[in-house]
Amino acid sequence: MKFRISIFLAVAALLSFAGSSSAQDIVSDVEKGCSVEIEKYCSQVTQGEGRLLACFYAHEDKLSGQCEYALYAASAALEHAISALNYVAGECQDDIIAHCAEVQLGEGRVKQCLESHTDTVSAACKTAMTEVFD
Numbered sequence: 575m576k577f578r579i580s581i582f583l584a585v586a587a588l589l590s591f592a593g594s595s596s597a598q599d600i601v602s603d604v605e606k607g608c609s610v611e612i613e614k615y616c617s618q619v620t621q622g623e624g625r626l627l628a629c630f631y632a633h634e635d636k637l638s639g640q641c642e643y644a645l646y647a648a649s650a651a652l653e654h655a656i657s658a659l660n661y662v663a664g665e666c667q668d669d670i671i672a673h674c675a676e677v678q679l680g681e682g683r684v685k686q687c688l689e690s691h692t693d694t695v696s697a698a699c700k701t702a703m704t705e706v707f708d
Contacts, residue, residue: 596651596655597655600647600648600651600652601648603644603647603648604644604645604648606644607640607641607643607644607645607647608630608637608638608640608641608644608645610638610640610641611630611633611636611637611638611641612626615629615630615632615633615636616629616630616633630645658706659706661702661705661706662699662702662703662706662707664702665696665698665699665701665702666688666695666696666698666699666702666703668696668699669688669691669694669695669696669699670684670687670688672694673687673688673691673694673695674687674688674691685703685707688703689703
């Protein structure tokens with residue numbers, strides 16, 4: 575039970591990052607892997623704001639192995655993405671404060687800001703961004 579709850583929370587967090595193409599791929603994989611459950615249990619659910627995941631949670635005892643695996647894979651991919659973003663944020667913290675403090679978070683705006691200041695961004699930040707985003 576605890577394992578399944580953590581998967582649902584991770585996928586919920588993933589959906590908040592759904593602006594990136596890799597996040598869209600992960601969401602698509604969950605939709606494919608859980609298509610039977612979506613149709614059978616959650617077809618009347620208005621998507622967004624975690625409602626579909628709440629439906630999965632409400633029917634967790636009925637999820638197929640395929641759906642559980644899709645949710646697990648999404649959770650693992652999200653964990654990897656969050657670790658990578660934390661690495662970049664740590665390496666670029668001073669640069670973000672110096673150059674991008676006024677930038678609204680989300681949709682890659684901080685990344686774009688850092689890329690627009692490549693001549694003054696620290697070497698550690700440049701390396702982290704190259705390792706994660708290239």
